Amino acid sequence: xxxxxxxxxxxxxxxxxxxxxxxxxxxxxxxxxxxxxxxxxxxxxxxxxxxxxxxxxxxxxxxxxxxxxxxxxxxxxxxxxxxxxxxxxxxxxxxxxxxxxxxxxxxxxxxxxxxxxxxxxxxxxxxxxxxxxxxxxxxxxxxxxxxxxxxxxxxxxxxxxxxxxxxxxxxxxxxxxxxxxxxxxxxxxxxxxxxxxxxxxxxxxxxxxxxxxxxxxxxxxxxxxxxxxxxxxxxxxxxxxxxxxxxxxxxxxxxxxxxxxxxxxxxxxxxxxxxxxxxxxxxxxxxxxxxxxxxxxxxxxxxxxxxxxxxxxxxxxxxxxxxxxxxxxxxxxxxxxxxxxxxxxxxxxxxxxxxxxxxxxxxxxxxxxxxxxxxxxxxxxxxxxxxxxxxxxxxxxxxxxxxxxxxxxxxxxxxxxxxxxxxxxxxxxxxxxxxxxxxxxxxxxxxxxxxxxxxxxxxxxxxxxxxxxxx
Amino acid sequence: xxxxxxxxxxxxxxxxxxxxxxxxxxxxxxxxxxxxxxxxxxxxxxxxxxxxxxxxxxxxxxxxxxxxxxxxxxxxxxxxxxxxxxxxxxxxxxxxxxxxxxxxxxxxxxxxxxxxxxxxxxxxxxxxxxxxxxxxxxxxxxxxxxxxxxxxxxxxxxxxxxxxxxxxxxxxxxxxxxxxxxxxxxxxxxxxxxxxxxxxxxxxxxxxxxxxxxxxxxxxxxxxxxxxxxxxxxxxxxxxxxxxxxxxxxxxxxxxxxxxxxxxxxxxxxxxxxxxxxxxxxxxxxxxxxxxxxxxxxxxxxxxxxxxxxxxxxxxxxxxxxxxxxxxxxxxxxxxxxxxxxxxxxxxxxxxxxxxxxxxxxxxxxxxxxxxxxxxxxxxxxxxxxxxxxxxxxxxxxxxxxxxxxxxxxxxxxxxxxxxxxxxxxxxxxxxxxxxxxxxxxxxxxxxxxxxxxxxxxxxxxx
Numbered sequence: 008x009x010x011x012x013x014x015x016x017x018x019x020x021x022x023x024x025x026x027x028x029x030x031x032x033x034x035x036x037x038x039x040x041x042x043x044x045x046x047x048x049x050x051x052x053x054x055x056x057x058x059x060x061x062x063x064x065x066x067x068x069x070x071x072x073x074x075x076x077x078x079x080x081x082x083x084x085x086x087x088x089x090x091x092x093x094x095x096x097x098x099x100x101x102x103x104x105x106x107x108x109x110x111x112x113x114x115x116x117x118x119x120x121x122x123x124x125x126x127x128x129x130x131x132x133x134x135x136x137x138x139x140x141x142x143x144x145x146x147x148x149x150x151x152x153x154x155x156x157x158x159x160x161x162x163x164x165x166x167x168x169x170x171x172x173x174x175x176x177x178x179x180x181x182x183x184x185x186x187x188x189x190x191x192x193x194x195x196x197x198x199x200x201x202x203x204x205x206x207x208x209x210x211x212x213x214x215x216x217x218x219x220x221x222x223x224x225x226x227x228x229x230x231x232x233x234x235x236x237x238x239x240x241x242x243x244x245x246x247x248x249x250x251x252x253x254x255x256x257x258x259x260x261x262x263x264x265x266x267x268x269x270x271x272x273x274x275x276x277x278x279x280x281x282x283x284x285x286x287x288x289x290x291x292x293x294x295x296x297x298x299x300x301x302x303x304x305x306x307x308x309x310x311x312x313x314x315x316x317x318x319x320x321x322x323x324x325x326x327x328x329x330x331x332x333x334x335x336x337x338x339x340x341x342x343x344x345x346x347x348x349x350x351x352x353x354x355x356x357x358x359x360x361x362x363x364x365x366x367x368x369x370x371x372x373x374x375x376x377x378x379x380x381x382x383x384x385x386x387x388x389x390x391x392x393x394x395x396x397x398x399x400x401x402x403x404x405x406x407x408x409x410x411x412x413x414x415x416x417x418x419x420x421x422x423x424x425x426x427x428x429x430x431x432x433x434x435x436x437x438x439x440x441x442x443x444x445x446x447x448x449x450x451x452x453x454x455x456x457x458x459x460x461x462x463x464x465x466x467x468x469x470x471x472x473x474x475x476x477x478x
Numbered sequence: 479x480x481x482x483x484x485x486x487x488x489x490x491x492x493x494x495x496x497x498x499x500x501x502x503x504x505x506x507x508x509x510x511x512x513x514x515x516x517x518x519x520x521x522x523x524x525x526x527x528x529x530x531x532x533x534x535x536x537x538x539x540x541x542x543x544x545x546x547x548x549x550x551x552x553x554x555x556x557x558x559x560x561x562x563x564x565x566x567x568x569x570x571x572x573x574x575x576x577x578x579x580x581x582x583x584x585x586x587x588x589x590x591x592x593x594x595x596x597x598x599x600x601x602x603x604x605x606x607x608x609x610x611x612x613x614x615x616x617x618x619x620x621x622x623x624x625x626x627x628x629x630x631x632x633x634x635x636x637x638x639x640x641x642x643x644x645x646x647x648x649x650x651x652x653x654x655x656x657x658x659x660x661x662x663x664x665x666x667x668x669x670x671x672x673x674x675x676x677x678x679x680x681x682x683x684x685x686x687x688x689x690x691x692x693x694x695x696x697x698x699x700x701x702x703x704x705x706x707x708x709x710x711x712x713x714x715x716x717x718x719x720x721x722x723x724x725x726x727x728x729x730x731x732x733x734x735x736x737x738x739x740x741x742x743x744x745x746x747x748x749x750x751x752x753x754x755x756x757x758x759x760x761x762x763x764x765x766x767x768x769x770x771x772x773x774x775x776x777x778x779x780x781x782x783x784x785x786x787x788x789x790x791x792x793x794x795x796x797x798x799x800x801x802x803x804x805x806x807x808x809x810x811x812x813x814x815x816x817x818x819x820x821x822x823x824x825x826x827x828x829x830x831x832x833x834x835x836x837x838x839x840x841x842x843x844x845x846x847x848x849x850x851x852x853x854x855x856x857x858x859x860x861x862x863x864x865x866x867x868x869x870x871x872x873x874x875x876x877x878x879x880x881x882x883x884x885x886x887x888x889x890x891x892x893x894x895x896x897x898x899x900x901x902x903x904x905x906x907x908x909x910x911x912x913x914x915x916x917x918x919x920x921x922x923x924x925x926x927x928x929x930x931x932x933x934x935x936x937x938x939x940x941x
Contacts, residue, residue, distance in 0.1 A: 073790070077790070176836065180836060187747055187748035187752060190744035191753070194769055195762060197765075197769055198768070201772070204784050205780075207783070266540075267544070270536055270537045270539075271540045271541050274541050287544070294548055298865075299866070299868065300868040300896075304555075305555070307902065309554050339547050371530060373526070373530075400772070400773020400774070400776070427773070430775060459771065463768055
């Protein structure tokens with residue numbers, strides 16, 4: 008039985024055991040007219056039975072499924088001749104891949120192939136493929152039996168304990184609470200998963216490329232030579248040009264987003280009529296809600312050509328994938344982010360301060376610049392830090408509009424590349440997992456994660472400090 | 479001096495009560511004569527008011543700038559997308575001659591259909607179209623000309639005429655008019671009306687003349703592009719459609735909603751209703767806040783390294799995409815759900831507890847239903863975020879070129895945003911319009927989702 012069918016069967020069993028639990032509890036009470044004699048409602052008995060039936064079996068199924076492939080291949084490798092077992096990890100992987108693709112055809116064809124084939128190596132492979140099929144079949148039976156037995160046995164064990172004072176509700180509530188705890192713990196698991204995945208691969212990477220070369224090297228060309236006589240594939244991993252490119256584009260984006268976003272926040276919170284606010288707010292939501300891939304398309308196919316032809320008009324040479332285009336569009340994307348966060352910060356300033364300033368005869372703009380902004384400054388700084396963190400982590404705009412070549416330049420009309428662009432280029436397409444080229448992507452991911460995490464923590468700290476002053 | 483007295487006066491005039499006005503007038507007159515500070519202030523007033531106006535204008539300009547950006551962005555994409563919604567077809571007189579097809583002319587019935595399935599329809603197409611371009615001036619097409627003629631039509635032309643004949647086999651050995659699609663380069667040429675010789679144009683003069691001739695004979699027609707919504711991805715722009723990507727998106731969103739909604743609500747319920755105030759709870763809260771700000775591409779790395787490489791789930795599958803997007807949207811949903819749960823008045827909890835309900839019963843039968851509209855709104859916003867996400871899906875291999883429409887969550891699939899990314903990268907000019915049109919489809923989906931959220935929210939607020 009395959010997993011999805013098994014899952015469906017399990018679901019049916021669970022529903023059935025709900026009903027079964029109710030029946031059994033009523034029987035224990037001595038008929039439905041005596042239901043009041045039970046400590047808990049019969050439905051609560053049913054619920055507990057259903058949970059006890061479904062949960063352990065489901066967990067078994069999940070664990071079995073995730074371990075199945077690994078264990079079966081281990082078993083298969085042990086049946087292979089020693090000459091193959093002693094191959095290097097990569098060659099063994101290739102060999103196993105061959106067997107896997109052979110095993111995906113049906114067994115009758117394989118048996119026929121086994122009889123017609125004369126090549127002994129091929130025969131061995133076909134033989135292994137048959138073994139693999141056999142193992143999978145066995146494991147499928149084992150899985151079905153195991154899951155169903157667990158479901159049934161746990162229900163029987165539970166039901167045998169039913170009596171008049173059985174605390175079905177308390178027990179089912181404890182299970183539900185455990186599930187709630189588990190769901191909220193997923194956040195921790197996710198963070199842990201991120202840290203483990205990027206850290207583990209990064210350590211592998213730093214084994215072949217020293218960390219100092221990576222952090223302080225100024226030459227980035229991740230193409231490694233396949234053969235020793237190949238030209239151009241030096242494989243140097245100096246990430247400074249990537250950091251510089253990321254910072255350049257982020258800087259351009261901030262140059263647009265911070266003043267515009269801040270002014271929108273000020274205008275909407277201090278000057279705008281209710282009507283203007285009611286139109287401007289959805290406008291900002293539209294800007295914030297547009298997917299980044301759309302911004303990327305806009306940057307690459309509309310903004311970049313415009314900037315290029317404008318540059319040519321003034322006699323400047325502009326790269327077709329200039330940092331300016333990517334930066335400006337990224338700035339556009341971030342405007343709503345900056346404006347909504349800074350509006351929160353501005354409106355959190357106590358009204359007394361504003362009224363005092365206006366009462367002293369200051370104009371509105373003077374009040375904003377000299378009273379409100381300084382008071383809201385920590386909040387605004389927090390907003391800008393979060394915006395910077397977003398710009399650094401933004402991927403699609405730069406993948407589509409910024410270049411691939413790692414130039415170390417501060418000229419916004421030149422083409423630069425960023426950390427996220429390189430992660431995408433290194434990891435899309437064909438890849439083997441343990442070459443320094445793919446591992447470099449994880450090292451870049453680690454840098455990205457640490458940087459954005461640092462910025463977020465800093466921003467939250469700044470904001471929290473500010474809140475303490477007025478609350 | 480005149481200046482200094484009038485300004486406060488005008489200021490004072492603006493205030494409402496008459497008697498107060500008189501008083502102020504008196505007092506200002508007295509003070510202006512006495513204090514030089516007030517004089518200074520009055521002198522600088524004009525400048526300060528100008529500054530105020532400038533500041534206000536700058537603010538208004540920023541807001542208008544935002545509007546302008548939205549208009550340019552949407553206008554640009556819409557104007558680029560419009561050509562993709564219609565397509566040029568051409569009417570050809572196809573002669574289904576038996577010897578061109580390589581099928582015996584005397585056949586009929588079942589045997590004929592069977593033979594026709596493998597017949598040489600390309601030859602039929604070629605032999606039928608070449609004579610159309612022969613006239614008094616051109617009596618014979620050179621080999622080069624023939625190739626140029628054949629290139630005017632979509633590569634699936636031979637399949638169109640095959641399907642037409644299979645649908646009505648009585649046309650065997652007859653000449654019938656059949657509409658087929660034109661090639662994408664021709665389509666772009668007809669839509670945009672280039673001057674010949676312009677960069678990016680892939681039609682030569684001869685081809686342009688032939689097209690003009692076809693147009694004079696009223697053989698070319700522009701139709702609504704149904705294929706865009708019913709076809710899957712293709713290397714040929716005139717055949718490519720969004721259905722495969724749309725199905726992939728729906729499957730991925732199905733997984734995302736199925737996982738993120740229960741998990742997010744359960745997590746939020748625990749943190750709001752049950753969690754004791756201790757270090758672990760604090761740790762969970764900090765984690766959730768930080769995860770909400772982690773770049774989406776990092777979740778893609780997690781998906782690649784752990785979900786695909788460790789747990790061995792299939793690459794490019796909506797299942798993996800859904801799991802990754804779930805992890806990404808979970809913080810958003812938890813934060814929104816917590817806000818909704820917090821907004822449930824404590825009196826409801828206390829009343830239920832007072833009647834003897836257990837904490838769990840209070841939570842699930844009283845708090846959760848009350849908070850549900852808010853939770854659903856938050857969840858919809860989270861799903862909308864996931865719907866537009868591209869970067870993490872690139873990491874887990876959903877960028878492959880996939881022609882088949884996925885049918886299950888473990889099939890290879892791509893999603894709409896990734897399809898946009900792939901098409902935007904394609905060199906063919908016709909894909910430009912296709913990309914914009916796909917963006918419009920995506921934005922429409924998002925609009926529908928967001929409007930639903932807004933309607934739900936307003937319904938909730940009325941309560």
